[in-house]
Amino acid sequence: MTHGQHVRVPSNERVAKVLPRTTVGDMDATTAPHHIPVEIPRYGEQHNIFEMMQIMLQELLIHQPKDPIQFMLDHLQRDNDMVPKIFILGPPASGKTTIAMWLCKHLNANLISLQNLMWNEFSELAAKALQFHEAKKPIPDSLLMKLLLERMGNPQCISKGWILDGIPETREQALMIQTSGISPRHVIVLSAPDTVLIERNLGKRIDPHTGEVYHTTFDWPSELDVQNRLRIPLGISEEETAKRLMEYHRNITRILHTYPKILKVISSDQPCVDVFYQALTYVQSQHRSNAPFTPRILLCGPIGSGKSLQAALLAQKYGIINVCCAHLLKEEVAKKSAVGEYIQPFFERKMKVPDQIVIRVLLDRLNKQDCISYGWVLHGYPHDLDQANLLDTAGLMPNRVFFLNVPYDSIIERLTLRRTDPATGERYHLMYKPPPTMEIQQRLMQHPKDTEDKVKLRVDFFYSNCSLLEEYFENAIYVNGDQDPYTVFEYIESGIIMPLPTKVPL
Incomplete structure (x- = not known):
């Protein structure tokens, strides 16, 4: 049914009961089919009117603006209801950064990760976050939320959408993201056996110039100058990876309950191209809504x-x-x-x-x-x-x-x-x-x-x-x-x- 919708049709028994009663002389306005011009629902389906109103109502309830009319006008002018808003989560070495980058290129969206949030030289918030990072201290969740809101308020993110790589990492972050009004349309979680992830992580290499991630076995660059400048990232030893995996498993089960209806788990223990196309198929789908629909x-x-x-x-x-x-x-x-x-x-x-x-x-x-x-x-x-x-x-x-x-x-x-x-x-x-x-x-x-x-x-x-x-x-x-x-x-x-x-x- 057009844009995602429960089929709101009566049972055969009700059809049998209602139709014989719809005569001119015996018309019950509460049960008889209403003579709505057929053009009205068709127009609504064609232009996504029901979904548009549902999204607008959701935004009103989340942000609770002082001037609802102006808020709705601004929302309609942005015309960004269908832009990508995607979370990609997964354990270390699951390939989530690679998949996020490929999706960004394909969907023309903006990649947001903890690393590029801190690399913004024009942001005072990013400078504060970088100080925590250099001191090898975790970035406070409140600061992280301010960084996210700052980046997502960027005109490029508003008009083209965004893909969030590896955030949230904890249940507390997920709840803070919700209360701040950041609402993803699709959440992808990559999964693979820990033994595979540890082995994969040991071969990871990073390009310090571009931030591109390569692998000694699966994705080695062909350019000699790129090969020569690759570096071994910090924290990829077997012990460090196992420790990070334990922490990930402890947190991810609590995060998943936050997004029960928009979540898809994809096995990353397969060729990266296959993972990408499964992810792409999912993010191009639209979720069911409560919009009325006549099949x-x-x-x-x-x-x-x-x-x-x-x-x-x-x-x-x-x-x-x-x-x-x-x-x-x-x-x-x-x-x-x-x-x-x-x-x-x-x-x-x-x-x-x-x-x-x-x-x-x-x-x-x-x-x-x-x-x-x-x-x-x-x-x-x-x-x-x-x-x-x-x-x-x-x-x-x-x-x-x-x-x-x-x-x-x-x-x-x-x-x-x-x-x-x-x-x-x-x-x-x-x-x-x-x-x-x-x-x-x-x-x-x-x-x-x-x-x-x-x-x-x-x-x-x-x-x-x-x-x-x-x-x-x-x-x-x-x-x-x-x-x-x-x-x-x-x-x-x-x-x-x-x-x-x-x-x-x-």
Whole structure:
């Protein structure tokens, strides 16, 4: 659902109870669906209005300004709700500084560490902190908080965001950071076995000119002049590292409770590039919010990819309306409606129903009160770019699009082995659901549309238009449909209840 949101839909039982009562003569204002113009929630979702208000309210409660109106105006003008605000924590030699630097370069954010806080020659606070450091004394937490607030008040940090490396180190620091109004959006904790960390730490080298950290085994610089100026950092012996690890483990368990909902633990006992991409994927995600959200879901995929089953599962769990385009057209013909009379000749001649008629039927169904109130999942339309444009023009643009990818051989296996018992109407599959007796098997019949030649034609038709549809729905989510249906459903469900990831160009 768009920007992170609980699916606020009623149960199927409530749908059944509420809808029949919504007549003009018997309207209960407390229970009946309210006729809110569909443009209002769509505008809110498109421009993140709900999230914007939630963040602004949070900032008001944290800072409690004397002039709330001016505070909100200043907040809106900064336009920095989505900039990175990341904590990266981890034991010594876990690689947190390297990951923090790589993320800063990729996200164009500002790196904040204890070292560069003290190296600010223009800050009196930094000079005081440096005196403690040179005297080999811990920097008081109150001074550290003032340094952080000073740096985060920098216009660069406000406009581009920041990544905090290795801070907080204690529970007390974490609480002071909270009370000072510093609120991260993502917290990453790197972890690895102590034996690995001790061995890794022994090979660490530092460039005194740039502050870059290298390693004798994993990350040795290619430039000879850089190699020659590298120095062994202080405090990396086995005994000193073990002592620091004990202190880290004592503190980190108390820190983690401060950030239960925005925390991700990543194993750093793997290639650094893999750690980086896991961290990048996480910080580009957006957390769920309490913003109201009406799901408008589109399932795309070739015949046999499982769209109908997934739509039924979604409708059953969330109470949204299952809309199959082919079924809608058949229902209009069966009802002998005015539109159905236009459709019937095309059915009889096995011709494609014109797009203008199809979109009219869809528009009528998706604009009914149940679809507006509870949301919908659509499958079987659009098939090509023209139909996608019609859907958009009609104001029926989905807010979640899934492409179900299934190999051709699996589609052939799924469809060509389907059979129907003409005596009972029971459906079977020769591989997954074989008939119980030989007598039943002998009378089974195959639907003409399930022959391999006709299945191939329909699959080829989908893929001939697929690339254009993928370009049109640029925020689509791709799902491997060639696995257990409930595994596919869980993946689709996670893509619905979680907001779309923030896209940052590589």
